[in-house]
Amino acid sequence: MNSYYFYRISSMMNAAKKKNLGFFLLRLSVGLIFIVQGWGKLNGLDMVTGMLAGIGFPAAGFFAWILALTEFLGGVAVILGLFLRHAAMLLAFVMVVAIFTVHIPGPFAQMMAPVAILGSTLALMLLGGGEWQLMKEKK
Secondary structure (H helix, E strand, O other), X not given: OHHHHHHHHHHHOOHHHHHHHHHHHHHHHHHHHHHHHHHHHHXXXXXXXXXXXXXXXXXXXXXXXXXXXXXXXXXXXXXXXXOHHHHHHHHHHHHHHHHHHHHOOOOHHHHHHHHHHHHHHHHHHHHOOOOOOOOOOOO
């Protein structure tokens, strides 16, 4: 029964609306991940500073703030579609650093989610975010 309703809703949307809905859902899911992670870091800066210092990051306290703000504000920017490609590029950089400094020493299974998030941020950076965003992209 549910598939019937999904089919009916899907058939009412043209290809452009489906594409824009897909981009919006991608932005929403990626943005929410980074907002939640950034908010957690903002509320636990001492732990983030300790973790960064533990892996040998210089100026761990400073970079803990940079990391937390980049994740939180980058997530907001991705959802709203503000400076989307720039925000996605910063978040992709965060994921590359996280993968190479935190996740690579572990098993591949623990890297799958970060790699998927990296792929999503790269897709947003390269493809843009569709029409449903606050700041339209120049073509």
